[in-house]
Amino acid sequence: MSVNALRVQNVYKVFGRRPAEAVSKLREGASRSDVADLGTAAVIDASFEVQEGEIFVVMGLSGSGKSTLIRMLNGIWRPNGGHIHLGEDDLSEVSAARMREIRRTRVSMVFQHFALLPHRTVLDNAAYPLEIQRVPKGERMERANRSLEMVGLDGWGDKLPSQLSGGMRQRVGLARALTADTDVLLMDEAFSALDPLIRRDMQEQLIDLQQRLGKTIVFITHDLNEAMRLGDRIAVMRDGRIVQIGTAEQILSEPADDYVARFIADVDRTRVLQASSLMRKPTLTLRSTTGPRRALRELEEVQLAGAVVVDRDRKLLGTVVDEDLLQAQREGADTIEGVVRTLITPVNEDTPLVDLFAPSSESPVPLAVVDDQGRLSGVIPRVSLLEAMAPEDSPSSAPSPANGDTEITAAEPEGAQTTTSAGGTR
Amino acid sequence: MNEPLFTLPLGSWVETFVDWLTDTFAVIFTFIKTVLEGLYDALDLVLGGPPPLLIAVVLALLAFFAKGWKLAVGTLVGMLVIQSVGQWSNAMDSLALVLLASLIALLIGIPVGVWAARNDTVSLVVRPILDFLQTMPAFVYLIPTVVIFLTGAVPGMIATIIFAIAPGIRFTELGIRQVDKEVVEAGHAFGSSPGRILRQIQIPLALPTIMGGVNQVIMLALSMVVIAGMVGAGGLGADVYSSLTRVNVGLGFEAGFSVVILAMFLDRITAALSDRSPVAKALKTRAA
Numbered sequence: 001m002s003v004n005a006l007r008v009q010n011v012y013k014v015f016g017r018r019p020a021e022a023v024s025k026l027r028e029g030a031s032r033s034d035v036a037d038l039g040t041a042a043v044i045d046a047s048f049e050v051q052e053g054e055i056f057v058v059m060g061l062s063g064s065g066k067s068t069l070i071r072m073l074n075g076i077w078r079p080n081g082g083h084i085h086l087g088e089d090d091l092s093e094v095s096a097a098r099m100r101e102i103r104r105t106r107v108s109m110v111f112q113h114f115a116l117l118p119h120r121t122v123l124d125n126a127a128y129p130l131e132i133q134r135v136p137k138g139e140r141m142e143r144a145n146r147s148l149e150m151v152g153l154d155g156w157g158d159k160l161p162s163q164l165s166g167g168m169r170q171r172v173g174l175a176r177a178l179t180a181d182t183d184v185l186l187m188d189e190a191f192s193a194l195d196p197l198i199r200r201d202m203q204e205q206l207i208d209l210q211q212r213l214g215k216t217i218v219f220i221t222h223d224l225n226e227a228m229r230l231g232d233r234i235a236v237m238r239d240g241r242i243v244q245i246g247t248a249e250q251i252l253s254e255p256a257d258d259y260v261a262r263f264i265a266d267v268d269r270t271r272v273l274q275a276s277s278l279m280r281k282p283t284l285t286l287r288s289t290t291g292p293r294r295a296l297r298e299l300e301e302v303q304l305a306g307a308v309v310v311d312r313d314r315k316l317l318g319t320v321v322d323e324d325l326l327q328a329q330r331e332g333a334d335t336i337e338g339v340v341r342t343l344i345t346p347v348n349e350d351t352p353l354v355d356l357f358a359p360s361s362e363s364p365v366p367l368a369v370v371d372d373q374g375r376l377s378g379v380i381p382r383v384s385l386l387e388a389m390a391p392e393d394s395p396s397s398a399p400s401p402a403n404g405d406t407e408i409t410a411a412e413p414e415g416a417q418t419t420t421s422a423g424g425t426r
Numbered sequence: 427m428n429e430p431l432f433t434l435p436l437g438s439w440v441e442t443f444v445d446w447l448t449d450t451f452a453v454i455f456t457f458i459k460t461v462l463e464g465l466y467d468a469l470d471l472v473l474g475g476p477p478p479l480l481i482a483v484v485l486a487l488l489a490f491f492a493k494g495w496k497l498a499v500g501t502l503v504g505m506l507v508i509q510s511v512g513q514w515s516n517a518m519d520s521l522a523l524v525l526l527a528s529l530i531a532l533l534i535g536i537p538v539g540v541w542a543a544r545n546d547t548v549s550l551v552v553r554p555i556l557d558f559l560q561t562m563p564a565f566v567y568l569i570p571t572v573v574i575f576l577t578g579a580v581p582g583m584i585a586t587i588i589f590a591i592a593p594g595i596r597f598t599e600l601g602i603r604q605v606d607k608e609v610v611e612a613g614h615a616f617g618s619s620p621g622r623i624l625r626q627i628q629i630p631l632a633l634p635t636i637m638g639g640v641n642q643v644i645m646l647a648l649s650m651v652v653i654a655g656m657v658g659a660g661g662l663g664a665d666v667y668s669s670l671t672r673v674n675v676g677l678g679f680e681a682g683f684s685v686v687i688l689a690m691f692l693d694r695i696t697a698a699l700s701d702r703s704p705v706a707k708a709l710k711t712r713a714a
């Protein structure tokens with residue numbers, strides 16, 4: 001179903017006098033510092049694919065080779081080794097003329113400091129790519145106006161860039177890239193020079209545009225939160241190498257090494273981690289057709305105070321707790337259906353963590369997570385939720401009661417003071 | 427004790443070289459001389475031929491359109507002062523020489539500057555040559571040019587061009603190298619050709635700096651004009667020079683003052699023109 005817009009295979013870029021020699025040493029496993037006297041190994045053995053319509057984020061500390069990498073994707077730099085496939089072209093081999101053609105039609109770029117022509121109006125700046133393609137003036141202006149509209153700058157066309165705020169200037173930069181109407185959009189720290197609030201706006205606008213236009217975007221940032229917010233997938237670079245590629249969640253929950261782990265230490269996990277990453281198999285699910293007596297026995301067996309209830313199709317109905325079941329049994333009910341408590345807020349697999357706290361505190365048993373069809377896909381014990389708040393290596397998490405089921409079972413043989421906390425154990 | 431340890435016949439080498447040049451390229455030099463003389467005479471005729479008042483008004487109008495009425499009034503007054511001290515025709519001779527020499531210096535200097543900006547090797551070769559040209563005492567250039575071109579306006583003009591060309595090259599190279607790398611890269615990223623990037627991005631953005639170079643070239647040319655007067659280039663320089671040999675303070679002052687007026691005029695006009703470049707104007711426009 002997914003098509004590769006870009007395929008990068010074992011790409012190297014060395015700045016210096018003897019790049020070929022450096023590359024062959026790097027291929028044999030030399031590190032960046034090993035080849036320092038041959039040149040600066042800016043990108044080492046990078047491989048990845050970007051799917052059509054994907055936002056692929058490249059993240060890493062300063063000097064890790066992000067800009068060099070993205071500049072190979074539009075041929076500003078030619079790789080010293082490896083291949084870059086963009087459509088049917090291999091950018092490591094095409095002629096200079098073909099490269100210009102590709103830049104006009106296939107891939108455009110948004111720059112960190114906007115890179116607008118200061119002596120031209122906003123409209124002329126937005127029309128620049130078409131001017132280079134020798135599109136007639138009328139059509140040029142019309143299309144430029146349309147992209148200015150898309151970024152919310154209609155009416156600003158006859159201003160000069162110096163008359164605009166930073167955020168607006170970058171919108172012009174974005175509009176210019178949109179006018180080129182290429183499938184692939186490269187953005188090198190495009191929002192890094194903007195104030196945090198404006199930056200958020202731009203991020204949202206980008207996501208919105210991407211959903212409308214289906215662009216393939218390679219986005220570079222050194223801001224992890226930005227990476228997590230924008231990226232369908234994220235590549236983390238370190239000293240010229242890509243050390244991990246994965247979704248935001250994968251990177252957060254399974255950092256490939258200490259470097260990545262340190263990198264993610266300060267991210268607001270609650271906004272990035274989704275319910276599905278904390279979800280586990282429920283210890284016990286009850287059918288709504290079960291009788292109260294049987295339900296109670298099953299609860300007793302697993303030492304729980306409540307359980308999730310589903311129907312025949314595994315559709316989530318709600319939860320039951322022991323007191324209600326006892327009541328139902330006393331009243332001689334046939335099934336537990338009558339005492340099922342429905343949940344006020346449904347929790348989906350992709351609900352961010354930050355939105356789980358309220359439903360979790362309102363739910364007496366592990367929080368039920370449903371899939372698109374409303375079927376139960378798993379539960380989140382409250383303890384897992386609390387645990388996810390603090391990274392494992394954080395010392396502050398050690399004494400917290402949320403730090404392990406053993407403590408709870410040891411301390412509370414009689415059952416919990418409240419049903420909800422007891423429901424947290426497995 | 428002032429005897430050199432060994433004798434380096436540098437002077438005689440240069441002499442031999444210039445003689446060789448003169449002999450070998452006689453045809454070319456004659457051609458250059460004819461062309462430059464023709465251009466100079468034509469320009470001199472345009473400036474010096476019509477009634478002084480007419481030219482003064484034309485220059486004032488130029489000042490008005492370049493800058494405004496204040497500069498126009500100043501120009502008119504300045505020109506009338508030159509006329510009233512009897513230096514008009516000398517001043518027009520000098521102006522013609524300065525303009526022509528500057529134009530040629532820029533026609534050579536700007537392309538060389540562009541080339542040096544785009545090619546590190548060229549830059550490395552050009553830089554010491556420019557250092558040499560700029561530190562050499564100005565009138566030294568007169569000697570070979572006089573040998574080659576004999577007397578008249580041309581040797582003075584050639585010496586002026588050589589003397590004044592350095593800032594034209596330097597400022598152009600500097601200006602282009604200083605253009606925001608990201609903007610140039612944007613040109614590449616949208617598929618522009620190098621020639622187009624030069625025309626549409628690098629030159630316009632470097633223009634304020636290049637205009638600074640133009641200004642310097644003209645000022646240096648003007649200062650050389652006085653020295654060129656020594657070799658019969660005519661104009662204000664001739665009067666300055668003869669007043670020096672005859673210790674004529676009054677004449678020297680009048681001619682010198684006329685040079686100052688011309689210098690101020692040319693300086694203000696080039697400064698005004700550089701303010702009018704699109705980039706300079708754009709940078710002055712701030713958020714409303």
Ligand SMILES: Nc1ncnc2c1ncn2[C@@H]1O[C@H](COP(=O)(O)OP(=O)(O)OP(=O)(O)O)[C@@H](O)[C@H]1O
Pocket residue numbers: 015016040041042060061062063064065066067068069222
């Ligand atoms: N044109 C160049 N010539 C020589 N070395 C270069 C060049 N461009 C980049 N480098 C070097 O390559 C390495 C990677 O640089 P790059 O600009 O790709 O890093 P980056 O991840 O984009 O960093 P930043 O976050 O600071 O932008 C650095 O060590 C840098 O000094």
Ligand SMILES: [Mg+2]
Pocket residue numbers: 066067068188
């Ligand atoms: Mg960078």
